[in-house]
Amino acid sequence: MIPSPTAKNYCFTQSTFQPRIGVYSGRGASHSWLWFAEILDRMGLDDVVFLNERDIVGGGLDMADVLLMSGGDTFAIAEGLGEEGSDRLRNFIKGGGLYIGTCAGAYLPLRSSMPYLNRFNFIDVKISNISRRLSEDERSLFEKSSCSSYGCDFIYHVVREEVVLEMVHGFPGDEEEMIAPLYGGPSMLPSEDIEPIATYNGFTKRTRFLVKEELAVKTLIGKIAVCKKIIGDGELYILGPHFEHPHYPSCNLYLRKIIFKHLERGSFGVKKFFYEEGQSVSGDSLKGYLKDLKRGLSNARIQASGMNDVNREWLIGNKLYQTEKISVFLNVIWDKLKRLETLPDLKMDEERLWECIERSKSLPSVIQAIRHKMKEGEDTTSLATGLFENLKLLSACFLNLYFKSKRVEKERPMSRLIQAVF
Amino acid sequence: MACEMACGYHRDDGFALLSSCIMVTRGREKKDYYAVVVKEEENLVIARPEGLEVRKLRSTGEDDKGREKEDASAKPLLLREPCDLCSDRKEGPLCLQFCPVNAIYME
Amino acid sequence: MEYLASNKIAIIDLANSKITEEKLDEDLVRERMGGAGITQTLYEKFKDEEPIVLGSGLLTGTLVPASALGMITAKSPLTGKLSHAPLTLYAGMELKYSGFDYIVIKGNAPKPVYLWIHDGIADINDASEVWGKDVWTSTDLIRESLGDLLIQVLGIGKAGESESDVAQVLINYWPSGDRWGFGKLFGLKKLKLVALRGMTLLEISDPSGFVGKCKELLLEVKKGPSAGKRGIGEISAALGEDIQKWLEPIVHSHRSCFNTPYPTNTFVFLDEEPKRLEESEKNEPGFLITDLYALIGFKKLGLSASDACAVLRECARYGIDAMAVSELSQKSGKKKPEEIKKSFSTLKGSLESIGKGRFSPWVPNLGLSPAEWERRQAVAYIFGIHPIFIQLSPELSEERLIELANIGTGLEFTSETLEKVISDITK
Numbered sequence: 001m002i003p004s005p006t007a008k009n010y011c012f013t014q015s016t017f018q019p020r021i022g023v024y025s026g027r028g029a030s031h032s033w034l035w036f037a038e039i040l041d042r043m044g045l046d047d048v049v050f051l052n053e054r055d056i057v058g059g060g061l062d063m064a065d066v067l068l069m070s071g072g073d074t075f076a077i078a079e080g081l082g083e084e085g086s087d088r089l090r091n092f093i094k095g096g097g098l099y100i101g102t103c104a105g106a107y108l109p110l111r112s113s114m115p116y117l118n119r120f121n122f123i124d125v126k127i128s129n130i131s132r133r134l135s136e137d138e139r140s141l142f143e144k145s146s147c148s149s150y151g152c153d154f155i156y157h158v159v160r161e162e163v164v165l166e167m168v169h170g171f172p173g174d175e176e177e178m179i180a181p182l183y184g185g186p187s188m189l190p191s192e193d194i195e196p197i198a199t200y201n202g203f204t205k206r207t208r209f210l211v212k213e214e215l216a217v218k219t220l221i222g223k224i225a226v227c228k229k230i231i232g233d234g235e236l237y238i239l240g241p242h243f244e245h246p247h248y249p250s251c252n253l254y255l256r257k258i259i260f261k262h263l264e265r266g267s268f269g270v271k272k273f274f275y276e277e278g279q280s281v282s283g284d285s286l287k288g289y290l291k292d293l294k295r296g297l298s299n300a301r302i303q304a305s306g307m308n309d310v311n312r313e314w315l316i317g318n319k320l321y322q323t324e325k326i327s328v329f330l331n332v333i334w335d336k337l338k339r340l341e342t343l344p345d346l347k348m349d350e351e352r353l354w355e356c357i358e359r360s361k362s363l364p365s366v367i368q369a370i371r372h373k374m375k376e377g378e379d380t381t382s383l384a385t386g387l388f389e390n391l392k393l394l395s396a397c398f399l400n401l402y403f404k405s406k407r408v409e410k411e412r413p414m415s416r417l418i419q420a421v422f
Numbered sequence: 423m424a425c426e427m428a429c430g431y432h433r434d435d436g437f438a439l440l441s442s443c444i445m446v447t448r449g450r451e452k453k454d455y456y457a458v459v460v461k462e463e464e465n466l467v468i469a470r471p472e473g474l475e476v477r478k479l480r481s482t483g484e485d486d487k488g489r490e491k492e493d494a495s496a497k498p499l500l501l502r503e504p505c506d507l508c509s510d511r512k513e514g515p516l517c518l519q520f521c522p523v524n525a526i527y528m529e
Numbered sequence: 530m531e532y533l534a535s536n537k538i539a540i541i542d543l544a545n546s547k548i549t550e551e552k553l554d555e556d557l558v559r560e561r562m563g564g565a566g567i568t569q570t571l572y573e574k575f576k577d578e579e580p581i582v583l584g585s586g587l588l589t590g591t592l593v594p595a596s597a598l599g600m601i602t603a604k605s606p607l608t609g610k611l612s613h614a615p616l617t618l619y620a621g622m623e624l625k626y627s628g629f630d631y632i633v634i635k636g637n638a639p640k641p642v643y644l645w646i647h648d649g650i651a652d653i654n655d656a657s658e659v660w661g662k663d664v665w666t667s668t669d670l671i672r673e674s675l676g677d678l679l680i681q682v683l684g685i686g687k688a689g690e691s692e693s694d695v696a697q698v699l700i701n702y703w704p705s706g707d708r709w710g711f712g713k714l715f716g717l718k719k720l721k722l723v724a725l726r727g728m729t730l731l732e733i734s735d736p737s738g739f740v741g742k743c744k745e746l747l748l749e750v751k752k753g754p755s756a757g758k759r760g761i762g763e764i765s766a767a768l769g770e771d772i773q774k775w776l777e778p779i780v781h782s783h784r785s786c787f788n789t790p791y792p793t794n795t796f797v798f799l800d801e802e803p804k805r806l807e808e809s810e811k812n813e814p815g816f817l818i819t820d821l822y823a824l825i826g827f828k829k830l831g832l833s834a835s836d837a838c839a840v841l842r843e844c845a846r847y848g849i850d851a852m853a854v855s856e857l858s859q860k861s862g863k864k865k866p867e868e869i870k871k872s873f874s875t876l877k878g879s880l881e882s883i884g885k886g887r888f889s890p891w892v893p894n895l896g897l898s899p900a901e902w903e904r905r906q907a908v909a910y911i912f913g914i915h916p917i918f919i920q921l922s923p924e925l926s927e928e929r930l931i932e933l934a935n936i937g938t939g940l941e942f943t944s945e946t947l948e949k950v951i952s953d954i955t956k
Contacts, residue, residue: 032497071497103495148495157494184495208464210494242497291650298648302726303676309449320493328499331440368676423619424788427592431740437533437591438730439626448619449678452665452702454781454796454815455808471806519744520592522790524751 018047019065019098019263025396026052028076028104028317031325032183034332035244036068037399039252041336045259046406050396053080061092066259069105070244071183073317077108078116086119093122094232098262100255103185106238107155110186114151122236124193127186128223129156141211148184148318157184158216160208163241165225166201171257179204180225180251185240187223197237198226235262280347280408289353294337296360301330303367310374314384321388326367329391336402347408352401359394363387423448425458425517425526432508432516443505444517458525463504530555530630532734532938533591538571539629539651541644542578543718544636548651553630559940563587563630565613565887565910566950568602571633572611578635579604581714583616583624583683583723586913587934590625590731590787592743594750594925595915597787599624601683605709606694607883613954614698614889615706615909615916616683618794618819620725622787623681625913627727638719643684645675647726656721663687663846665702665813671724684722685712686848688873692716695853695876703794704820704845706891706916708884712848734939742933746924747790755791755921759783761821762795764917767895770825776834779803781815789915790922794819797838816842821893822882826855836866843870852882852891887955888916895920907951 564586599621628649689712696712762773801814827837884890
């Protein structure tokens, strides 16, 4: 839809050669989606939106060209998206969308008979790191650690941190080998349904072995780490390692190449242009709002810092959350906020800003309540669950605001031109 | 605390304490009880007045029986990096060089 | 002011709860440098409104050895003159990282409040939950409420609330170098405390150059006159009032202020075995002695070390200048701990231990002439160097400090500028 040029708040994006990138931040997502935010920011890609399961079910993918799905709890992601979400995702890809899944995002579309996951089944490929491939003795090695339940089987993990990949079908000019970080992602067996892009080829001195090296070699080496499948007009890229880890620039660059290669396929169509709605606020009013937001964040950060002596974990869904993780979300917002403040003539979406302020205000008292209950020896899991949910929503809301502000900042000259013309 | 500042400088090229991998726990000042904690790749090294403890990261230090399995798919938090002994500096660890009271040494 | 600063001044009017922020003007820094050079200027600017100015030195909170000092600048109720009190331990450093370089507090609040200074945000909060409570309880409550044990608290006790001339502003639980009765000023303003916490990053103009010079200086300092010494006992010996033997049986440890090579504070255990290394099960097993003269004063009254330190602890809780207590107790013939403690609210009299100049006499003179002592204090308060340690370390010369300031800030201070600022703040 091309917006009416006489519409209020009309903005004409300069980002005609930037895809609109959706990052999944909803149910089941861990915190590694924040890494996508960081690397996209560094790459200067600012047409980015953060989508939760409700956004996707509600049609949020209709305006996206790319969906990035990072790590977390695959089952929770699948359950959250549900049948409708999986249909939306399927149609998105068929219609020309690009799906990039790392770790849990890689497991999600793989063929499975498990509840919730069986609604996806976009790719017919088997994984090598599943217990049915192990001998009885080998299975017993995983009694206490390094695995995730999967029906009668379990998914097991043989290494963490760095692995060496062989780029069997990389982009022209790519190095033959790439080092990437692995935290529980899949290793896949060959299949006619996929095109292998990279295989696991070795380890580095930073590789942390969770089992004997022999078993790690048997499970990983030669297996597929990155693969691709075309569905309709779109593509899926499945990556076992976390190519979005901010400390691995070669991997980040590779993601960029995937995105822009997809751009060349010409699948982005009318999504190049979009309509920025919402009442914006600037000047002294904005300063006041930002101060309120900073106040809430600062109070929360300090409360979170005060928890650093408390070495506690919560099992939320199938994943462990540590007290330190509270600071992860807060620090990302804080750092981005500081960057925003340096932009001259900053304008921000008032409603979203207000939502961020309200969410940030509620954090300190929840953290304090958790601390008090811990001291009393009471269970704090439900408080922690609510806290992390709020942190995710706050982060996503703020990052939407952040990227939108950057877009508006870039568009200002074009907007004035359009207003002058019309 | 100068050690924290020095390590923070090593990480951030400015003065800050947030990303330091060595920390002095100062929260029990009324008891005059302090400890120095260094984050390593897999361990926390905790130096207390009464002795040294090396604890696996994410452990509570208590008996691990009945504890949840270690989450092999846990993503790193990237808040504080593990100590690298300032491997890119020829003079070695900055914390050691900047401790004003010579409380740190390396064997 | 781009480097080694947060570039912000907070102007807080407690009367109408208004907070404004100003940029730290680089021209102001070029002219007045930092620390007391600027706090004094800010005081003069707002002097009709009886301000209290908090500040940090130009190099406070960096890797410059002993860069621990912050300060309170205000008109002393005792002397009627503009004076500076040192903020040591970790308070000076935390002030620097709180997001403001200077804080001007003016006006009187209509009801008890406290200031919460955090990450460049200044908040005026209701203090009804802590007003009326002693210093230790207030600090505990505030840290609990705001959620972090690393929050630094500049607070008053009942002495300040009742506007005693000898009320002190304390740092967390411990006496500061406030000999000026600034606690009374806090009380008049109905300001119970200032809580500080920040996670700022300070940028450096020439990072490797600055840090390299800091390292060189530290190596020299460590070989200097203070090498191998520690605690208030050694300082007392240097003053000819050796208390080491008297104090030793209850000494637990010696503590430094931020980045200060000489531990100028001594922690004693009063309710716990002093040699205990494990964490005490008692919440408040002892006391950190930061005020040597006060301790000597109580010793002269004939108190045992334990009794003297116990009285010091009660002075700290009450928020009263312990040196003034010891002097006035001496004058009134009080020698027993209980009678001394009971007299806090009724103490009156003139004090001889009040300083004559601008800088707190809490800092002992370690063998300098009065003029030299005052000059070294001025330098300490401008650059933010520990005011006791600067006397122990001739390596921290004016030239070295100017050089460091220039490398760190990217500005070009000269010895002439320093001379002018010293002259202004010592007259």
